[in-house]
Amino acid sequence: MRRALSRKPRDQRTKAKGLRLFVAGVYGFLFAPIVVLVLFSFNDSKRNATWQGFTLRWYNELFHDGPVLDALFLTLKIAVLATILATIFGALGAYALTRYKFRGSGLYNGAIYVPLVIPEIVFAVALLSGFNAAGIIPSFKTIIIAHVAFMLSFVIVVVRSRMAGFDRTLEEAAMDLGANEIQTFVYVTLPFMMPGILAGSLLAFVLSFDDFVITFFNSGVGNTTLPLKVYSMVKFGVTPEINAISVFMLLVSSLLLLATYKLQGGPPTITVRAPGEE
Amino acid sequence: MTSLESPAAPPQSSAIAIEKPGLLSRLVGRLRGHPFAAANLLLLPTMAWLVLFLMLPLLVILVYSFGSRGTYGDVVLGFSFANYVKAFSPLWLPTILRSFGFAALATILCLAMGYPLAYFIALHGGRKKSVYLILVMLPFWTSYLIRTYSWIVILRSQGVVNTVLQSLHIIDDPLNILNTPYSVILGLTYGFLPFMTLPLYASLERLDKSLIEASWDLGANRFWTLLKVTIPLSLPGIIAGTLLTFIPAVGDFVTPDLLGGPDTQMIGNVIQSQFLSARDWSYGSALSFSLMAILLVSIYLYVRRMGSEDLV
Structure with a gap:
């Protein structure tokens, strides 16, 4: 200038x-x-500081470590169950929010963003207090409930972004050709939503699989998930076995990310709109 | 499309529904023409979940925050502002200020690294754009706990940095990087960099590139184009990225817990200890609510400030 x-x-x-x-x-x-x-x-040294040679020892130890394997299976069980619930509920919700324009939809939209904008620790202690006030003792079930609560919003955001590109005239064409609402949904709308639903569920799965803070507060006694196990091991000291678990967890997340990428045919971007945008 | 052939005969699909009135089709029939009812029904599970397991719990901690600690670590309900007074007392105020200070620094660092990164991917990514993007998303998808832990391996006194520096005889005694404010801010920056970059990318990607060219054609150099065209147009991304970084950073407790020391405690650590070890839930609740309230007010002010700015 x-x-x-x-x-x-x-x-x-x-x-x-x-x-x-x-x-x-x-x-x-x-x-x-x-x-x-x-x-x-892969380093053949307990001290973890200088390279001593290649070994698979830590992975071998990892896959023979009972408590770690128990934690892994518990984590997978929780992630699968919570993902199924969150995906079904979230997909229905996302469909309703994009398909219908109705009074009060702004309120719903706002409610969906609440879990995304409050600090995770506040969410965690609120849930713990809520369960306490209702006389519910933290257990396997409360972990699932808590996970679904924070996953729902993510599933809805992902599915809704897929629905944004939906051509409504396809539904009308199906109806004109004689399909009823249910058939139209099952054979036209649902297949279109599917990549979004799968991507949303994969993201939900990863969030559950990796979640530490919310599980930490709401797991109760004896429900040690893999992140909780890693946390207690880290608190005890740095060991090569933690590195091996970490690499394993990173691998799981990365594979799921790549799968999502394939499903969506593009980068699975999660963007939370700034208030005022849109 | 074989599926659509089956109900080909009757043009009105409801005819089938009348013949075999299954529960679902009767329900759908009833909801026809009532989008409000239909939408609410579909949203019912989600909303029930959010009300029962988010809104009500938040209400519970609001109620708890006015109570006090009972003898056995239980919550005695009441109506006193003592917990809030305590939260902002000289004893605890530094922790709150530190949390906001650390989070603000980490957010600035994230913006300083994330903006060029997002700009590069969006405008210079070329055919490898998706590869670059995946590489940013990878940390976003991987465990925050593990990514924080990795810095312990690097920074501790027998860690990578100290071992390398010592073997090169640059230092004799290991540096104390871990458990300092530096390591906490570093950890926060590292942890939330993808949260900053992705919304920035989304908004830079949507940006109309011809506006940048127009700016060049009109004689502005790179600097003025960036300042007067690119940055104002990507402001929604900057707002979103800043909020997505700042909010979780303020409330984080994993990073100060693993990478910090006793004098780098953040509000998240205090909330955690009030709930899990000190068992003063009402004070922990007051802290949680204060955190949320301060965040909401600052988000409001921030968005209003950024939004009202003259966007040339």
Whole structure:
């Protein structure tokens, strides 16, 4: 603006050299800790500081560690059950929110964003207090209830973003051709929603599988999920076995992310709109 | 589309429903023309869940926060503001201020790293755009606990950084990085960087690139184009990213718990200890509510401030 005519950047690639370098640094920052974990999970040393040679010992120990395996199975059980509930409820809710324009839908939309914008720890202690006030002792069931409560919003957001691209005339065409509401839903709408539903459920599964804070407060005695197990092990000290568990958990999450990516045919972006946008 | 052939004969599908009035089809028939009822019915499970397991629990901690601690760690209901007075007393106020300070610093660092990153992916990503994006999403999808733990492996006194520095004879004694404010802010920044980057990317991606070219054509250089065109147009992403980073960072307790020390306690640690070890639930509830209230007010002010700005 000050100069009358500054030259328009001709070649993006050369011009963005500084930016490229900076971005490479940011990626380095994002992945250095993960690389370190993976490396040390194969390191033949208890002390975990210098490279002593390749070993699969820690993975072997991991798969023979009873309590860790119990924790893994409990985590999977919780994640599967909670995901099923949250997916069904969330898909129905997302369908209602996009399909119908009705009074009070703004209120519903607001309610869905509440779990996404309150700090997780407040959610966790509120649930714990709620269960306490109702005389419910934290148990396996309360973990499921808690997980569904925070997963619902994520499922709805993902399914709804898929529904945004839905051509309503397809439904009308089905009805014109003689299908009733249920048939239209099952054979036209549902197949279109399916990638969104699957993506939402995978995200829900990962959230449940990795959840620490909410489970930590609402698990009760003896329901040690894998993240709780990892937490107590970390509190005790750094061991190569924790690295192996970590790599295993990272692997599960990464595979599910890639699956979601394939399903949605694009990057599974979760964006929570800023208030005022839309 | 074989499925659609079956009810081909009767043009009005309801004819079938009358012949075989199953529960579901009767229900659907009744709801026809009542979108309000239909929508509410479909939303019922979700809303019931959110009311029972979110709204009511929040109400419970609001009620608890006016009570006091009983002899056995139970909650004695009452109506006193003592817990709130205590929360903002000189003893605890530093913890609240520290939480907001750490979270603010981490948010600024995330923005400083996330904006160039998102800008690069959205405008220079080219064909590898989705690969770049997946690489940002990967940490978002992986366990926060484990990503925090990885910094212990790196920063502790026998950790990677100290081992490398010592073997290169740059330092003699291990540096104390872990359990300091630095490690906590680093952990928060690392933990929430994807939360900042993804909304930024979404908004930069939607941005009309021809506006940037127009700015160049009109003689603005890169700096002024960024300042006057790109940043104002991506403001919704900046707002969303900042909130998505700041909110969980303020309330975080994993990072200060694992990477911090006694003098880096954040409000999340205090809430956790009030509920799980000190067993003063009413005070913990007051802290939780104060945290939410301060957050809501600051979000409101922030969005209003950012929104009212002149967007050239």
